Amino acid sequence: LTAPERIRVELGSRSYYVWIGAKLLETAGERIGAILPGRKAAIVTDTNVADLHLPALRTALRGAGVQTTEIIVPAGESSKSFSALQSVVEAILAARLERGDFVVALGGGVIGDLAGFAAAITRRGMRFVQVPTTLLAQVDSSVGGKTGINAPQGKNLVGAFHQPVLVLADTGTLDTLPKREFAAGYAEIAKYGLLADAAFFAWLETNRAEIFAGGAARVRAIAEGCQGKARIVAADERETGERALLNLGHTFGHALEAACGYEAARLVHGEAVSIGIVLAHDFSVAEGLAPPADAERVRHHMTAAGLPVRIAEIPGPPIPAEEIMRHIAQDKKVVRGRLTFILTRGIGSAFIADDVAPEKVEAFLRRQLAA
Numbered sequence: 001l002t003a004p005e006r007i008r009v010e011l012g013s014r015s016y017y018v019w020i021g022a023k024l025l026e027t028a029g030e031r032i033g034a035i036l037p038g039r040k041a042a043i044v045t046d047t048n049v050a051d052l053h054l055p056a057l058r059t060a061l062r063g064a065g066v067q068t069t070e071i072i073v074p075a076g077e078s079s080k081s082f083s084a085l086q087s088v089v090e091a092i093l094a095a096r097l098e099r100g101d102f103v104v105a106l107g108g109g110v111i112g113d114l115a116g117f118a119a120a121i122t123r124r125g126m127r128f129v130q131v132p133t134t135l136l137a138q139v140d141s142s143v144g145g146k147t148g149i150n151a152p153q154g155k156n157l158v159g160a161f162h163q164p165v166l167v168l169a170d171t172g173t174l175d176t177l178p179k180r181e182f183a184a185g186y187a188e189i190a191k192y193g194l195l196a197d198a199a200f201f202a203w204l205e206t207n208r209a210e211i212f213a214g215g216a217a218r219v220r221a222i223a224e225g226c227q228g229k230a231r232i233v234a235a236d237e238r239e240t241g242e243r244a245l246l247n248l249g250h251t252f253g254h255a256l257e258a259a260c261g262y263e264a265a266r267l268v269h270g271e272a273v274s275i276g277i278v279l280a281h282d283f284s285v286a287e288g289l290a291p292p293a294d295a296e297r298v299r300h301h302m303t304a305a306g307l308p309v310r311i312a313e314i315p316g317p318p319i320p321a322e323e324i325m326r327h328i329a330q331d332k333k334v335v336r337g338r339l340t341f342i343l344t345r346g347i348g349s350a351f352i353a354d355d356v357a358p359e360k361v362e363a364f365l366r367r368q369l370a371a
């Protein structure tokens with residue numbers, strides 16, 4: 001067994017460590033006990049993860065003398081709701097947890113966002129630990145402190161910045177993750193290379209099969225991804241500038257998810273990001289910013305990872321360009337008629353373009369859909 005990797009998210013007095021490796025659930029009691037000794041914990045998880053991974057965490061925490069309460073919500077995006085938030089907050093209070101006690105989020109991004117937000121607002125802020133169990137959560141959502149729920153008006157519209165005190169990413173939990181969810185999380189790993197680290201993307205091209213198979217390459221890929229996110233979050237915690245780079249592929253991606261009504265059967269987030277990343281590269285090529293060969297490499301890599309790369313691959317009724325444009329206009333604030341996109345000068349060289357003409361994007365989408 002290789003030793004776990006440890007990454008520090010540098011945020012002054014709110015700095016914390018992300019641990020990545022196998023068997024971290026089993027040793028969670030020691031790592032949590034070291035920073036939160038003698039406390040009570042509320043473990044928030046979902047119905048799928050409770051069956052698979054809750055027993056190991058429960059045993060570890062109790063073994064370290066931590067009293068635990070378990071709060072289990074239905075699996076799926078619908079748990080990022082006001083009603084689920086209410087039930088989690090009330091369960092924390094009913095268990096008589098005090099302000100110095102802590103919340104543990106055991107699950108994917110849905111659980112991390114929900115439990116993190118509950119921790120942010122209960123008793124004006126409780127500490128929380130992220131124990132992410134999806135690849136997406138391990139490389140992306142568990143790091144950076146964005147927490148929240150959805151509103152009828154849209155996704156992630158209600159929330160708070162609330163950093164965890166510790167992140168334990170047990171890569172062994174990914175062995176039970178459906179292949180489709182694993183691939184979706186992989187799109188976010190590739191994103192870090194495409195943003196700012198061409199050498200990492202080249203490493204992914206060589207090691208993709210090993211990463212999917214598990215073992216040391218998987219741990220390394222997750223650690224590199226977390227490091228990429230940690231660096232950007234440390235530089236711009238509240239997304240006033242550079243953190244927006246993490247949205248590479250997300251302007252197109254969010255619009256496609258919205259056009260699918262967030263139906264997981266049609267498109268999950270990472271798949272939308274994969275198509276969005278390819279579109280961002282193709283658009284950059286069309287604008288004369290990036291070499292066509294780079295866009296081709298990206299398309300090839302995502303396809304090899306089992307991810308969709310074209311809008312037309314999305315199952316269900318075809319999505320017209322006007323509909324995508326409507327969602328883009330809602331998602332990103334339009335400033336004086338111009339859109340903000342993350343574009344690229346080539347692999348590893350993404351940049352924030354805040355002056356993109358919507359007509360150009362729409363014409364590009366029409367060409368894509370006609371091809």
Ligand SMILES: NC(=O)c1ccc[n+]([C@@H]2O[C@H](COP(=O)([O-])OP(=O)(O)OC[C@H]3O[C@@H](n4cnc5c(N)ncnc54)[C@H](O)[C@@H]3O)[C@@H](O)[C@H]2O)c1
Pocket residue numbers: 046047048049052075076077080107108109110111113133134135136137140141142143144145146147156173174175176177178181269
């Ligand atoms: N806070 C952030 O910075 C941030 C960043 C990206 C995404 N997000 C949010 O994350 C959410 C998506 O996260 P997700 O993709 O992890 O979805 P998810 O939490 O719904 O998990 C996906 C599915 O996998 C199941 N699952 C989780 N772990 C498992 C395991 N080890 N084995 C088997 N099944 C398992 C879950 O029960 C669920 O059915 C979205 O709501 C998105 O808005 C937040």
Ligand SMILES: [Zn+2]
Pocket residue numbers: 140188250269273
């Ligand atoms: Zn994402």
